[in-house]
Amino acid sequence: MQRSFLQRFSIVGLYLWGFRISVLLIVVWGSFGTFQAGCPSVFTLCAFKSRYSADVWLDLLVYGLSQGSVYALIALGYTMVYGILRMINFAHGDVFMAGAYTAYYLAAAFGRAGFLNRHPLLSLAAVLALAMITAMSIALVLERVAYRPLRRAPRLIPLISAIGASFFIEYAFRGFFGSGFQAYPEWQIFKGEWAIAGVGILRTQAVVIVAAVALMVVLYGFVMRTKTGTAMRAVSEDLEVASLMGIDVDRVIVITFGIGGAAAGAAGVLYALVFKQVHFFMGFFPGIKAFTAAVLGGIGNIPGAMLGGVFLGIFESMGPILILEGLRVPGIYPGGIPAPYQLKDVIAFTMLVMVLIFRPSGILGERLATKKA
Amino acid sequence: MALLELENVHVYYGNIHALKGISIQVEEGEVVAMLGANGAGKTTTLRTISGLLRPREGRVHLRGESIDTMPPHVIVHKGVGHAPEGRRIFARLTVEENLMMGAYARADPHGIKEDLDRVFALFPRLKERISQVAGTLSGGEQQMLAIGRALMARPRILLLDEPSMGLAPVLVEQIFETLKTINTQGTTILLVEQNAYMALTIAARGYVLQTGEIALSGKAAELQANEEVRRAYLGG
Ligand SMILES: Nc1ncnc2c1ncn2[C@@H]1O[C@H](COP(=O)(O)OP(=O)(O)OP(=O)(O)O)[C@@H](O)[C@H]1O
Numbered sequence: 001m002q003r004s005f006l007q008r009f010s011i012v013g014l015y016l017w018g019f020r021i022s023v024l025l026i027v028v029w030g031s032f033g034t035f036q037a038g039c040p041s042v043f044t045l046c047a048f049k050s051r052y053s054a055d056v057w058l059d060l061l062v063y064g065l066s067q068g069s070v071y072a073l074i075a076l077g078y079t080m081v082y083g084i085l086r087m088i089n090f091a092h093g094d095v096f097m098a099g100a101y102t103a104y105y106l107a108a109a110f111g112r113a114g115f116l117n118r119h120p121l122l123s124l125a126a127v128l129a130l131a132m133i134t135a136m137s138i139a140l141v142l143e144r145v146a147y148r149p150l151r152r153a154p155r156l157i158p159l160i161s162a163i164g165a166s167f168f169i170e171y172a173f174r175g176f177f178g179s180g181f182q183a184y185p186e187w188q189i190f191k192g193e194w195a196i197a198g199v200g201i202l203r204t205q206a207v208v209i210v211a212a213v214a215l216m217v218v219l220y221g222f223v224m225r226t227k228t229g230t231a232m233r234a235v236s237e238d239l240e241v242a243s244l245m246g247i248d249v250d251r252v253i254v255i256t257f258g259i260g261g262a263a264a265g266a267a268g269v270l271y272a273l274v275f276k277q278v279h280f281f282m283g284f285f286p287g288i289k290a291f292t293a294a295v296l297g298g299i300g301n302i303p304g305a306m307l308g309g310v311f312l313g314i315f316e317s318m319g320p321i322l323i324l325e326g327l328r329v330p331g332i333y334p335g336g337i338p339a340p341y342q343l344k345d346v347i348a349f350t351m352l353v354m355v356l357i358f359r360p361s362g363i364l365g366e367r368l369a370t371k372k373a
Numbered sequence: 374m375a376l377l378e379l380e381n382v383h384v385y386y387g388n389i390h391a392l393k394g395i396s397i398q399v400e401e402g403e404v405v406a407m408l409g410a411n412g413a414g415k416t417t418t419l420r421t422i423s424g425l426l427r428p429r430e431g432r433v434h435l436r437g438e439s440i441d442t443m444p445p446h447v448i449v450h451k452g453v454g455h456a457p458e459g460r461r462i463f464a465r466l467t468v469e470e471n472l473m474m475g476a477y478a479r480a481d482p483h484g485i486k487e488d489l490d491r492v493f494a495l496f497p498r499l500k501e502r503i504s505q506v507a508g509t510l511s512g513g514e515q516q517m518l519a520i521g522r523a524l525m526a527r528p529r530i531l532l533l534d535e536p537s538m539g540l541a542p543v544l545v546e547q548i549f550e551t552l553k554t555i556n557t558q559g560t561t562i563l564l565v566e567q568n569a570y571m572a573l574t575i576a577a578r579g580y581v582l583q584t585g586e587i588a589l590s591g592k593a594a595e596l597q598a599n600e601e602v603r604r605a606y607l608g609g
């Protein structure tokens with residue numbers, strides 16, 4: 001009795017509650033400040049009439065969606081590999097980079113030949129295909145060389161191997177292709193906006209969203225509907241019993257890495273469409289963001305990874321302005337935090353920490369800590 | 374030639390000598406029981422046959438072919454079905470998906486359909502719950518699913534690890550009835566049980582394991598009559 005009393009009111013518990021409440025207060029105070037800026041009285045809310053019109057919010061939403069669907073595509077690889085091997089493939093972000101970077105050379109060649117604008121869809125499909133094949137191959141080599149020999153080693157060992165592999169891929173690309181940024185060629189027809197239902201939407205973002213969603217639908221269908229997909233789910237539940245069913249577990253693991261790699265490669269091209277450049281280190285942040293998304297949705301859970309990615313993308317794009325810009329800190333930032341957009345990464349990683357502390361199982365997942373530890 | 378033959382098998386967990394030279398034979402068409410106290414090595418024996426564990430010494434033969442170096446999924450292909458201890462059905466898959474995973478190694482849709490019908494005839498409850506998520510089945514239904522799933526590979530020999538565990542007596546009887554049917558339909562069974570009484574009613578022969586060694590073996594009737602067995606496993 002006494003013990004449980006102490007447990008419930010421990011210092012750490014109090015601290016965590018304080019943390020929760022202050023985050024909540026910051027969010028509420030900041031959003032209130034944003035919506036209420038420019039209103040005649042402190043007590044009237046006049047959202048959308050203030051500095052940001054509905055159009056701006058919509059743009060942010062669409063941008064968040066396109067970012068989020070890229071995160072979601074990468075997050076699938078983290079989550080599927082975790083589901084089967086209970087291992088975080090920290091080199092996955094670099095698989096993403098490798099796909100985008102390699103396909104850059106094809107896109108640039110297409111650009112020089114004028115093929116890019118003569119056959120925009122065909123060339124985009126070819127660039128995507130090359131990125132997917134490259135990323136898949138690298139993921140497969142990674143599995144074979146860096147992870148499979150360590151399958152029976154303590155759990156920390158493959159993680160160290162993954163970090164080593166990550167550096168290896170990054171610096172191999174740096175060595176071969178230099179440390180500068182390469183400008184991704186642009187497709188003429190993806191410039192500007194499309195009017196969809198009377199609203200202007202940036203074409204690149206529309207392309208990214210459509211392509212990412214299409215890939216995710218295909219992938220989800222594969223996992224849920226095919227025999228191999230069912231075997232993947234069986235292996236992720238109980239690897240040993242799956243082998244007693246006649247499932248070649250090694251083969252399923254290879255397929256998992258392959259699919260995750262291909263999705264990351266495609267995500268790489270989509271990312272480059274938006275940011276218009278590639279760089280040997282470009283995989284690091286999207287990789288960690290996608291990992292955050294996977295944790296957010298519940299690591300090991302495929303729909304969770306998709307949901308987590310989209311959620312993170314939207315939160316990251318709308319959060320800074322929604323929460324931070326109106327956050328008036330008396331004495332320091334009386335008019336709200338300046339240039340809040342610079343802080344979007346802070347928001348994303350605060351979210352990661354919050355999820356790990358308060359809901360380690362994620363939105364859709366099971367308990368992270370108790371599972372096959 | 375015996376269908377399954379273990380020859381002087383030694384298995385270790387690290388330094389723990391779990392099986393100390395086990396020799397077992399199962400003939401085509403038989404039901405053979407394997408009895409023994411907790412920790413005697415029954416589960417270890419079945420896992421060794423299935424390739425989940427490797428003998429450090431000794432051999433495992435299936436119809437004369439040595440299978441002790443093959444990976445588990447190949448051994449399944451050779452005709453060994455295994456319903457493991459504690460059921461271990463795929464809780465997040467549906468009943469149907471579980472059964473289809475049982476047939477994973479096969480490529481004869483027609484035969485698979487036949488066996489699916491056979492499993493549903495043996496366990497009508499499973500048919501009613503075909504699209505239910507397996508984790509929500511009752512304990513008895515999960516055991517039926519575990520046995521049905523192992524049957525879907527159309528094994529020559531079915532290894533069953535304590536199918537009666539945690540089930541009500543009525544259900545235990547029902548499961549053993551079904552095992553008899555499965556056997557008469559042509560599947561050889563190696564049955565590990567704590568419930569020695571029930572096991573010896575359907576088995577023709579039995580082995581008694583004690584701390585990794587075979588302490589006794591013989592016809593079911595002989596074992597049932599044996600003083601030691603009666604005292605240790607039959608409660609009298
Ligand atoms: N993974 C393991 N690591 C170490 N020792 C093990 C392991 N599994 C089993 N053992 C040991 O091997 C011996 C045989 O275990 P086994 O599980 O085969 O017994 P059993 O006859 O199936 O018992 P029960 O009736 O309780 O299921 C036991 O002493 C057990 O402690």
Ligand SMILES: [Mg+2]
Pocket residue numbers: 415416417458534
């Ligand atoms: Mg056992």
